[in-house]
Amino acid sequence: MAYSCRLPSHVAERMAKAAEEHLRRGGVDDVEVGVEILQPGHPKCSLDPGCGILLVAEGEGCLMSADSLGEKGKPAELVGREAAESLLRQLSTGAAVDKHLGDQLVAYMALAKGDSRVKVSELTLHAVTCLEVVKRLLGIEVRVEGELGGPALIQCRGAGLRGAKAG
Numbered sequence: 001m002a003y004s005c006r007l008p009s010h011v012a013e014r015m016a017k018a019a020e021e022h023l024r025r026g027g028v029d030d031v032e033v034g035v036e037i038l039q040p041g042h043p044k045c046s047l048d049p050g051c052g053i054l055l056v057a058e059g060e061g062c063l064m065s066a067d068s069l070g071e072k073g074k075p076a077e078l079v080g081r082e083a084a085e086s087l088l089r090q091l092s093t094g095a096a097v098d099k100h101l102g103d104q105l106v107a108y109m110a111l112a113k114g115d116s117r118v119k120v121s122e123l124t125l126h127a128v129t130c131l132e133v134v135k136r137l138l139g140i141e142v143r144v145e146g147e148l149g150g151p152a153l154i155q156c157r158g159a160g161l162r163g164a165k166a167g
Helices: 009-027 075-091 100-112 125-138
Strands: 004-005 035-038 048-060 063-068 113-120 139-146 152-159
Touching: 004 009, 009 035, 009 048, 048 075, 063 075, 063 100, 075 100, 100 113, 100 125, 100 152, 125 139, 125 152
Parallel strands: 004 035
Antiparallel strands: 004 048, 048 063, 113 152, 139 152
16 A cells, blocks of 8 residues: 555555556566555544555465655655565565564464464564563573574464463
8 A cells, every 4th residue: 555645646656656566577466556645634644744655465374564654855666666675575585474473473472382483584683582582481492593684483382371261
């Protein structure tokens, strides 16, 4: 979704077109980037002008996203290409989830019963920190195959915590 607020409609349209073209050149055929143009009077319209783009790719066993924000003087086409390049880079890793979802899944993996694993498109410092926190708090085993900033397999044996029974 390419969006703009308090800007001419062509800004979001140019972002969307640039992202679609870059993704198609990168081998992604089924591409459709929506456009949302907000102007004063719309309930979601911000006080200041701005724009950005969020791209989401769903596949069998895969969920990836990438985004880019516009800045004063930054061409809309560059904003669209930046998001598309980021998405293509993540898709090329063969990972199941992107770097943002990967670090969020750590807590659920740590609380679940048994072994969990997920391949992330990029191991972030936030994910490493989350792994260290759950390891210390729950006393569980965690393992990472991969390097910071690159694709990685995150594994852990969860604590198997269960909610309290009402009554």
